[in-house]
Amino acid sequence: MKKFINAVEQVEDQMIQGMVKAYPQYLRKLDSGNIVVRSQKKEHKVALISGGGSGHEPAHGGYVGTGMLDAAVAGAVFTSPTPDQVYEGIKAVATDAGVLMIVKNYTGDVMNFEMAGEMAEIDGIAVKQVVVNDDVAVKDSLYTVGRRGVAGTVFVHKIAGALAETGADLDAVQAVAQKVINQVRTMGAAIRPCTVPAAGKPGFELSDTEMEVGIGIHGEPGTHREELKTADEITDMLLQHILDDFDYSGSEVAVMVNGAGATPLMELFIINNRIADVLAEKGIKVYKTFVGEYMTSIEMEGFSISLLKLDDQLKELLDAEADTPAFKA
Amino acid sequence: MKKFINAVEQVEDQMIQGMVKAYPQYLRKLDSGNIVVRSQKKEHKVALISGGGSGHEPAHGGYVGTGMLDAAVAGAVFTSPTPDQVYEGIKAVATDAGVLMIVKNYTGDVMNFEMAGEMAEIDGIAVKQVVVNDDVAVKDSLYTVGRRGVAGTVFVHKIAGALAETGADLDAVQAVAQKVINQVRTMGAAIRPCTVPAAGKPGFELSDTEMEVGIGIHGEPGTHREELKTADEITDMLLQHILDDFDYSGSEVAVMVNGAGATPLMELFIINNRIADVLAEKGIKVYKTFVGEYMTSIEMEGFSISLLKLDDQLKELLDAEADTPAFKA
Numbered sequence: 001m002k003k004f005i006n007a008v009e010q011v012e013d014q015m016i017q018g019m020v021k022a023y024p025q026y027l028r029k030l031d032s033g034n035i036v037v038r039s040q041k042k043e044h045k046v047a048l049i050s051g052g053g054s055g056h057e058p059a060h061g062g063y064v065g066t067g068m069l070d071a072a073v074a075g076a077v078f079t080s081p082t083p084d085q086v087y088e089g090i091k092a093v094a095t096d097a098g099v100l101m102i103v104k105n106y107t108g109d110v111m112n113f114e115m116a117g118e119m120a121e122i123d124g125i126a127v128k129q130v131v132v133n134d135d136v137a138v139k140d141s142l143y144t145v146g147r148r149g150v151a152g153t154v155f156v157h158k159i160a161g162a163l164a165e166t167g168a169d170l171d172a173v174q175a176v177a178q179k180v181i182n183q184v185r186t187m188g189a190a191i192r193p194c195t196v197p198a199a200g201k202p203g204f205e206l207s208d209t210e211m212e213v214g215i216g217i218h219g220e221p222g223t224h225r226e227e228l229k230t231a232d233e234i235t236d237m238l239l240q241h242i243l244d245d246f247d248y249s250g251s252e253v254a255v256m257v258n259g260a261g262a263t264p265l266m267e268l269f270i271i272n273n274r275i276a277d278v279l280a281e282k283g284i285k286v287y288k289t290f291v292g293e294y295m296t297s298i299e300m301e302g303f304s305i306s307l308l309k310l311d312d313q314l315k316e317l318l319d320a321e322a323d324t325p326a327f328k329a
Numbered sequence: 330m331k332k333f334i335n336a337v338e339q340v341e342d343q344m345i346q347g348m349v350k351a352y353p354q355y356l357r358k359l360d361s362g363n364i365v366v367r368s369q370k371k372e373h374k375v376a377l378i379s380g381g382g383s384g385h386e387p388a389h390g391g392y393v394g395t396g397m398l399d400a401a402v403a404g405a406v407f408t409s410p411t412p413d414q415v416y417e418g419i420k421a422v423a424t425d426a427g428v429l430m431i432v433k434n435y436t437g438d439v440m441n442f443e444m445a446g447e448m449a450e451i452d453g454i455a456v457k458q459v460v461v462n463d464d465v466a467v468k469d470s471l472y473t474v475g476r477r478g479v480a481g482t483v484f485v486h487k488i489a490g491a492l493a494e495t496g497a498d499l500d501a502v503q504a505v506a507q508k509v510i511n512q513v514r515t516m517g518a519a520i521r522p523c524t525v526p527a528a529g530k531p532g533f534e535l536s537d538t539e540m541e542v543g544i545g546i547h548g549e550p551g552t553h554r555e556e557l558k559t560a561d562e563i564t565d566m567l568l569q570h571i572l573d574d575f576d577y578s579g580s581e582v583a584v585m586v587n588g589a590g591a592t593p594l595m596e597l598f599i600i601n602n603r604i605a606d607v608l609a610e611k612g613i614k615v616y617k618t619f620v621g622e623y624m625t626s627i628e629m630e631g632f633s634i635s636l637l638k639l640d641d642q643l644k645e646l647l648d649a650e651a652d653t654p655a656f657k658a
Contacts, residue, residue: 002520002537004560004596004632014560015595018602022586022618057594191331194593208331231333231343257351262591264523264628265386266344267333273347289351293622299593299630303333328657 062326068161080108086116098126098170104149137214152184162320183309190302256306261296376422391655397490409437415445427455427499433478466543481513491649512638519631585635590625
């Protein structure tokens, strides 16, 4: 296993420390674990908390800041944070306006966030949640009942975060988060797996001519394996799955081309070149495009495409100010 | 060669097209080649132009926008743009305030930008240049007389771009760019090479336990090969070379931890954790840290550390507004 690390058991701690030391203007780490919160707490607004396993950097700590999250809780690599950790995060950022938990649909995450929410409610904190399940590749998976939550989660952070910043109440922030979830779809593929440090070997193996289609974000295999095709052919296939699943015709959309960790930007732009052409041909108008690493799987070489159907409210919130380490608008 | 591409000979064109289609609010492509300019030309300010070979994305097109570059010229992968291309870029963005060319120190780049500058001067355009040579790893290299220009170039774009945006004259913008060059130093290492599409095979080979020290940004081998060490040991070694080369003692600095293309953010943060500790111990104050992919080498797995000594002028310009696809402040 070739990695720039010190020791397998120090990876998560040193990563979070290094993130907080890079961005003290945005982030503060709680003493009680790998939980980062805004360096300046904002009172009387709905607090947004998200998180999950480590290994998805910049998610989720990179999205803590004005206009997005208030707290991010990081478990071990690809492992849910414990209910206690999430509970500590909730307590640190809760305000009189309540807390919205943005949870990706993995069995461990859903269970642990729910338990944490119940613990916080006993303390008198108003807590609601949304569960993101944007991955169209699978109906159920190794780790989920129902679809997985993947890169589309970043749109939920951005848009719900922007509404929370305006002083909207908990019901309204939950509603707009759910609207994003209802209207976002994602699918991905990879040509090289990633290695979880504690495992020491890749999550799956591919030959020099194979790709894995329908990957999740936890290094797990996708839905099936195929011969590697051209960037355009792969893009067409993934887009078709997305367009078959949700009716974007005549819509304006936001596009995210998300690198899985080791995919060069050069290739993500080549993929976006095709996405733009296909959507134009189908009469789907691109309002804004995001190309980069938003929700990674350590050093997996792969990508996902997300489409979010927009309306006037979502466009305004997507464009609203965001000032975080990894997302600025 | 496993890549998300269509055909080797289409890589640069489709990459630039995909970038411009992603960011029409920032970028416009000239008809005459892979040259991107701001979608809205700003008159009466010094125009900044940079560029070089493709494969360094988001450099340089990603830095075109308010507060940074006015034009970026992209050659083939790791190949200098031709004088004609640079000349077209200069003509497209030149104003009555003149043009500053920001050139990385590679023989081809220096020669071709100089020729383009001379062609533009014949047209009556005032052109000056600076040559970035921040890499402390080598005195001379395969591609340079003198030191190579690497990730520190992004600080030159940011700071000179911010001053140009205030309406400062060409001499002043050139002077501040040169001040950044004088005060920035960089060094890097890699554990996996990259593959230039047209070459079809990696630029060098490493065993499972080796790393390449002193890498450049063109897939070339570094100064020497060593057994892979811990992240902290590698960081200490690179920092020591930088600190031996320039006296940062008692200074405030900007830090850049630049991923070479395939290095997970997790590892870059682990590296930053060590950098922050070492600098604190040495009494060097970190003013601002940048962790991410700023100047890549396609899918090389490696990183570089840059330190820039700051003063009040440089701090103000570093913090000034920037609104580009890949850098916002």
